[in-house]
Amino acid sequence: MAEVRNKQVILRDYVTGFPKESDMNIVESTITLNLPEGSNDVLLKNLYLSCDPYMRILMNKDLPPELSNRSYSPGSPITGYGVSKVLESGHPDYKTGDLVWGTTKWEEYSLVPATQILFKIEHTDVPLSYYTGILGMPGMTAYAGFFELGSPKKGENVFVSAASGAVGQLVGQFAKLHGCYVVGSAGSKEKVDLLKNKLGFDEAFNYKEEPDLNAALKRYFPEGIDINFENVGGKTLDAVLLNLRLHARIPVCGMISQYNLTQLEGVTNLPSLLFKRVHMQGFNVSDYYHLYPKFLEYLLPHIREGKVVYVEDIAEGLENGPAALVGLYSGRNFGKQVLVVAHE
Template sequence: MAEGEVRPNKKVVLRNYVNGFLQESDMVAATDTVRLEVPHGWTAVIVKNLYLSCDPYMCLRMASPEESIEFPSFVVGSVMIGYGVSKVVVSRHKDLKVGDLVWGMIGWEEYSLISDPDFLMKINHPELPLSYYTGILGMPGMTAYIGFYELCAPKKGEFVFVSAASGAVGQLVGQFAKMTGCYVVGSAGSDEKVNLLMEKFGFDDAFNYKKEQDLNAALKRCFPEGIDIYFENVGGAMLDAVLLNMRISGRIAACGMISQYNTEKLEGVHNLMNIVTKRLRMEGFVVADHYSKYREFEEMVVQHLKSKEITYVEDITEGLESAPAALVGLFKGQNVGKKLVVVARE
């Protein structure tokens, strides 16, 4: 494609702010045009988008500015933004050239003008599936790495519980735990996902939380001696039950609470006194604060992928127009593994 060429540009825009449960109708697919040209004086790039990552936190950015929690809201009528994998097609940036493969924050569209390319990560291992940079080698993988190793400081023989364990982050946390010599249990929302945890990812035990009438009893069954480390992805009733089952000096890394993202009334947590009596440390984190450690993470995981010590499962949807349904499906538990959308294949 030639610089300066005008091309059609499919995109997904936010139709209205989300109130309650996310609906496909909150987003709309449209087609515009884009000129493959960087404005004069900008150190920007234009990228062709290949893969889009569907991530639960995006729902938080779809709330109105008055209701948004921490993350800045998307603008109604504007293209949605998320993590993805792209190819540079026009560059005015000294460290990026045409043809470079990158991952980072891009628009949910075919082509994006990235005004600040310093936030893009160059892909060092194109011999691996590029889609992995939406998941195991991208933001979700980095989230698992920082939360488990940096915040929880695991020790061999400890007892680890992972909620939403078959998702983009949880499946990797569980494998990190096994590599460390921990006993690990995961929860998921279907028997298929439970089997995946046990048979594919090597969890010691797992349960379908939708079949458990008493989460406290389920955790006591899986952890008769209690939990040392809890990797928190869910919140609400699950967190309340976990607090009852933590061991003295346990650690909780909180990277998300998906059960609270699509509700008009947040659930209360009643067992917080356990943080005091059991001397627990619970720490929330946002992975973007830790990208200075990305390269050491990337090289570690690449080696484990190549040696087949780590495996990863993706749930792939084809076509940009299918992105709204793919994102909504996350909150209905429809995905098995990391959810991503193919915009174009190189």
């Protein structure tokens, strides 16, 4: 039984406020690359790890009960979505050599219960890293949020915040494919250019250069917003509420602007929900994974034909993981932030 090095990204302590690289440690532990006798678990070699905004929430000490079973523990590796190769399996659904995606740990090798694996990867003519993004959790999130909760109709007006991120860039492209008018906001000139020139958004703006978000939205949506795909919350949401059309929908995918605040921002314009008869729904992709086969059937041909593109920001090596993860909250990433542990 060969013991090998198992580099890990460990949470040092619970986090308050903005996370820093130093909130995590890189340690070298060891692991035996054999499944324990009689185990039903699966031994994984981790290839690509996903950096996702929700991970900050799991660094909090006190979590809502719904999330507490997923809380990170100081001294242990953090967890997240990832693409992995099965080295050995005690579970009949998986066998050595399978490529899978699901929840794994931020380390080179992980022993996980089979229930943490979400899907076997069947299509490898696209980059494997895509299963942390466009073909993984963020992709399914964009798909379920936009189509299932957004109930889009051709010609409707769609606003996407954090529009160049892992989810936002897809929502915008889905909206265009569906015949909608779509405007995105992002935090730099380069991201705005990306949205307009590569991702096909009708318009885009840099929210950091808009002192009056309400005025900015009025400029781009003189007739109001039918679907607001909510990724950021706070001030942006407050401005959106003043610019909704009757019967607007707000799928609430995230509120990244609030995750690092010890005092949350107050949203004042909620009476608009009433006047505009708005449907606002918080959701978690885990309620929608039964749609994954339908989602692949829809999206894979678009990817192969180049009708949907996906921008990844790739960091190499576990030791660069903390910086990659922390960068999400300052908007340092350009597109979906992926961390490569090993290429195969």
